[in-house]
Amino acid sequence: MPTFYQSFLTEATARGARSSALHALQWMLGILLSSLPLTIWAGAPTWLLIGIATAASLVLLLFLFAYVYCLFTIPDALRSEQFALSKLAIEKGLVGDDIAGLVQYEEVKRERSSPTLPAPLSGDTDAPR
Numbered sequence: 001m002p003t004f005y006q007s008f009l010t011e012a013t014a015r016g017a018r019s020s021a022l023h024a025l026q027w028m029l030g031i032l033l034s035s036l037p038l039t040i041w042a043g044a045p046t047w048l049l050i051g052i053a054t055a056a057s058l059v060l061l062l063f064l065f066a067y068v069y070c071l072f073t074i075p076d077a078l079r080s081e082q083f084a085l086s087k088l089a090i091e092k093g094l095v096g097d098d099i100a101g102l103v104q105y106e107e108v109k110r111e112r113s114s115p116t117l118p119a120p121l122s123g124d125t126d127a128p129r
Contacts, residue, residue, distance in 0.1 A: 021070055021077035025063045032056035 036052050070077045076084055 019081050020079060021074075022063060022066055025059060025066060029056065029059045029063055032059060 032052060033056055036049070036056065039049055039052060067078070076087070
């Protein structure tokens with residue numbers, strides 16, 4: 001695999017490339033639209049140019065239809081997977097982060113209401129000597 005493609009895929013993974021319901025259509029549209037000028041440059045036959053342009057137009061129409069459909073019926077499908085998972089965790093009452101993990105909100109509330117330090121003994125004082 002060429003270094004350029006490998007670095008591109010590594011960068012996309014490191015940045016946490018977002019996935020939504022339209023992700024596959026975006027890739028297909030990008031591939032078709034980028035192949036159109038390449039086929040013109042390579043001097044491909046006219047029927048191939050018309051085929052690629054027709055496929056790109058159909059994918060664009062499908063993309064626009066899917067976007068509008070999801071916009072009005074399932075708006076969460078247009079958001080990233082990370083957002084959907086975070087929303088689900090909040091709805092289930094989980095709090096936390098990527099380091100400590102997720103815990104039930106009631107456990108956090110119970111831990112904060114109970115004192116974390118033991119009460120001082122009667123003989124212990126903090127007065128200077």
